[in-house]
Amino acid sequence: MLEVNNVVLKYDDFVAVKDLSFTIKPGEIFGLLGTNGAGKTTTFRVIMGLLDPSEGEVLYNGERVGYHNVDEIGYMIEERSLLTKITVKELLLYFGQLKSMEKDLIIKRLDFWLDYFNITEYKNKKIKELSKGNQQKIQFISAIINDPKLLVLDEPFSGLDPINTELFVKTIRKFQEEGKMIVFSSHQLDHVESFCEQIVVLEKGEAIIQGDIKQVKQDFKKMTININAEVDIKTLETLPGVYNVIQNTNKISVKINSDDYIKGIFDYVKTCDNVTLFDVEQASLSEIFIEKVGGSREKI
Amino acid sequence: MKKFKFLVGFGLSKRIMKKSFIISNIIIGILIIGIINIPSIISLFSDDTDEIQNVSITVINNTNDIDYPLEVNIVQILNQSYEQYSFEDTDYTFTDESSFWEQEEIDVLIIFNEDLKQPNVEIYASDEEYRSILISPIQLVLYDYQDIGYANYDLKTPPSTGDDPGMSEADKMFMDGIGSLLFLPVFFLVIMATQFLGVDIIEEKSSKAIETIIASVPAKTHFLSKITASISFLLIQSSILIGFGILAILVSKVFESSSQTEGISLFSEFANRIPNWEGLLIFSLLFMFFGTLLFLTLAAFLAAISTTQEDYQQFQAPLIFLLLGSYYLTIFLPLLNADGLLRVFSFIPFFSMMIAPLAYVTGTIGLVSIMISLSLTIITVLFVLYVIAPVYRVAILSYDHTKFFKRIKFYMKKAFTKR
Structure with a gap:
């Protein structure tokens, strides 16, 4: 279990992380979201023990994260952080041995993962000869080569095409099934939404949304009603609880403040002709993110 | 670790x-x-005669046996022993040490003094290279004369011109x-x-x-x-x-x-x-x-x-x-x-x-x-x-x-x- 307890990180007067707490249990995928500069990478650095928190602590299975237990953790940093002048094999042997792995085991696992990601032919190629996507795969392999129990992934999907993104998602799910803990950050909120149980949304180092993703959505009262009918847009906009109406090519999306207003809208739509769609859905994570982060900025 | x-x-x-x-x-x-x-590499490809260095030498016999041909014998042995040098017997009148160091005609001067059976040998050589090769020929000549090759040697070196006298x-x-x-x-x-x-x-x-x-x-x-x-x-x-x-x-x-x-x-x-x-x-x-x-x-x-x-x-x-x-x-x-x-x-x-x-x-x-x-x-x-x-x-x-x-x-x- 990974416990982040009341972590504060200060640089003189600047507070990079403000009183952050969360827990990740085995088999859980945890999403750390936020805009650029919100404090995600700093939080990962604190988790990895690269930065000492000014206050609070990070515990991995009840112990502080340090060089005695870091071999059980896999870490993938945001930017491509590979030594480009050496070959894939040399790099993985380097990173693997830094995780106290034996050479034979590294080669065995490397062969497996290269095959898994369909890049076997690059084993003896220099990193600089690889495409950005393939470099990202190598970086991912370097984080999982030690078969970690805790996987820390900072923007793992950046620079990947949809096919490779799916491959990464599949791999992360595989790790989840094996009972490993995964914490990752991403700007691609649809991925976070699709497989995260718990999230924290950071803004200026502070958690502005936190908890179970379903609960977060439930707590966020605003909803969207998708309608396909011959409705009068102006009438819809004047209905109680409606704060926005978006006309799409095949549907009309009506944004309402809470589920209390669904009935009123339904009553109006019933009076319209050619009703083929009336679907109520909870707000997406993107909407919640934009709403909350935008709101937070307005306050500032 | x-x-x-x-x-x-x-x-x-x-x-x-x-x-x-x-x-x-x-x-x-x-x-x-x-x-x-x-x-060494150059010497492999060059004519040996090019290497020969001329050395002018004077041997003065001031001993009790002035007729003994010290000069001839020493020059002969030196020329036989060291192929890279050509020792030439040259006349020189020795007055004092400082005059010798000032002149440039004679490279080596050997003066035998006192009893030839137990001589004092003064060796003046401007170059250290010569000083190191002179003793053994002298000993050979003395051995021939004395059967034991005994002598006192006084190696004279040029006075230093630098700040460091040594x-x-x-x-x-x-x-x-x-x-x-x-x-x-x-x-x-x-x-x-x-x-x-x-x-x-x-x-x-x-x-x-x-x-x-x-x-x-x-x-x-x-x-x-x-x-x-x-x-x-x-x-x-x-x-x-x-x-x-x-x-x-x-x-x-x-x-x-x-x-x-x-x-x-x-x-x-x-x-x-x-x-x-x-x-x-x-x-x-x-x-x-x-x-x-x-x-x-x-x-x-x-x-x-x-x-x-x-x-x-x-x-x-x-x-x-x-x-x-x-x-x-x-x-x-x-x-x-x-x-x-x-x-x-x-x-x-x-x-x-x-x-x-x-x-x-x-x-x-x-x-x-x-x-x-x-x-x-x-x-x-x-x-x-x-x-x-x-x-x-x-x-x-x-x-x-x-x-x-x-x-x-x-x-x-x-x-x-x-x-």
């Missing part, structure tokens, strides 16, 4: 298991063996040139090691791979492993150079045995002119080790506070100037006879690496002084390591782009506030 050893091994293999390293060492080896054996002009020239001769390889090796270390660290830092590495090993381990790898590289490269030197000597011995040339004269000359060469060797190695450690520690620090390769190239410039300055001082201070400055610089760490052994070998400083200088260097190394290790931990993961001194101030403050 396991990770430290691995990092050192990885750093070393990155340098040594490279084609460029192997090829450059093959070229250096060929050059060393070739340069040291140039006289040092001949040739010795002085040798000592003047020793700075550039001895410390050129040291200079290049330290420059190489410093460059390698800095580039190695900045390569990991600028590619951000450092974050993955420091997530697995402590920054201090990383720092020390880089320095150890560089020092090990330096020792390996030095050993290879020494190996080439030994090989060159062996080759010259082969030449010597096959062609009668004096192939190893360069080395025997070296040992003859530096009576305390063992001490020089030990102190040079110790100064090289600790001095390099000092430069490497600073190079690691500069690389850690840099964020890009360009940054590092800029920051390391003062370090390279310091090394260059130190090297030029070893060349010019002896030439300028600046003994005072030589003495002062031998106590200043960074400069003392090359200057202190030079000052010791030229007699400017003594054994106690060089040991004090070495202690100062070691204390400086320990101090610099103590200060830089925590700063390295802070700086290596930071990508601060502020100005040089502001950056250093920030890292220092951060490193020592935490402690």
Whole structure:
């Protein structure tokens, strides 16, 4: 279990992380979201023990994260952080041995993962000869080569095409099934939404949304009603609880403040002709993110 | 410890298991063996008569047996024994010693005095080379006369013209040139090691791979492993150079045995002119080790506070100037006879690496002084390591782009506030 307890990180007067707490249990995928500069990478650095928190602590299975237990953790940093002048094999042997792995085991696992990601032919190629996507795969392999129990992934999907993104998602799910803990950050909120149980949304180092993703959505009262009918847009906009109406090519999306207003809208739509769609859905994570982060900025 | 050893091994293999390293060492080896054996190689292809050196010699018999043909016998034996010389019996009237040294016609003068059975033999030779070969022919002649070959020898040497009354002009020239001769390889090796270390660290830092590495090993381990790898590289490269030197000597011995040339004269000359060469060797190695450690520690620090390769190239410039300055001082201070400055610089760490052994070998400083200088260097190394290790931990993961001194101030403050 990974416990982040009341972590504060200060640089003189600047507070990079403000009183952050969360827990990740085995088999859980945890999403750390936020805009650029919100404090995600700093939080990962604190988790990895690269930065000492000014206050609070990070515990991995009840112990502080340090060089005695870091071999059980896999870490993938945001930017491509590979030594480009050496070959894939040399790099993985380097990173693997830094995780106290034996050479034979590294080669065995490397062969497996290269095959898994369909890049076997690059084993003896220099990193600089690889495409950005393939470099990202190598970086991912370097984080999982030690078969970690805790996987820390900072923007793992950046620079990947949809096919490779799916491959990464599949791999992360595989790790989840094996009972490993995964914490990752991403700007691609649809991925976070699709497989995260718990999230924290950071803004200026502070958690502005936190908890179970379903609960977060439930707590966020605003909803969207998708309608396909011959409705009068102006009438819809004047209905109680409606704060926005978006006309799409095949549907009309009506944004309402809470589920209390669904009935009123339904009553109006019933009076319209050619009703083929009336679907109520909870707000997406993107909407919640934009709403909350935008709101937070307005306050500032 | 396991990770430290691995990092050192990885750093070393990155340098040594490279084609460029192997090829450059093959070229250096060929050059060393070739340069040291140039006289032998030339002699292989040249006519021996070209080598013969004319030496004019006068033998004066002032003994009780003035009719004994000493002159004829000695000249005959000398010409038979040394093919590279042609000794010519030349008339010369000896008046006093100073007149002899002033004239240039006679190279060698031998005067036999008193009883020829127990003579006092005065030998005047302008060149040390002649003095060393004259005794045995004289002994042969005396043996022929006395059956025992007894004599008192008085070897006369030309008066010194330099400031140092005990040092001949040739010795002085040798000592003047020793700075550039001895410390050129040291200079290049330290420059190489410093460059390698800095580039190695900045390569990991600028590619951000450092974050993955420091997530697995402590920054201090990383720092020390880089320095150890560089020092090990330096020792390996030095050993290879020494190996080439030994090989060159062996080759010259082969030449010597096959062609009668004096192939190893360069080395025997070296040992003859530096009576305390063992001490020089030990102190040079110790100064090289600790001095390099000092430069490497600073190079690691500069690389850690840099964020890009360009940054590092800029920051390391003062370090390279310091090394260059130190090297030029070893060349010019002896030439300028600046003994005072030589003495002062031998106590200043960074400069003392090359200057202190030079000052010791030229007699400017003594054994106690060089040991004090070495202690100062070691204390400086320990101090610099103590200060830089925590700063390295802070700086290596930071990508601060502020100005040089502001950056250093920030890292220092951060490193020592935490402690």
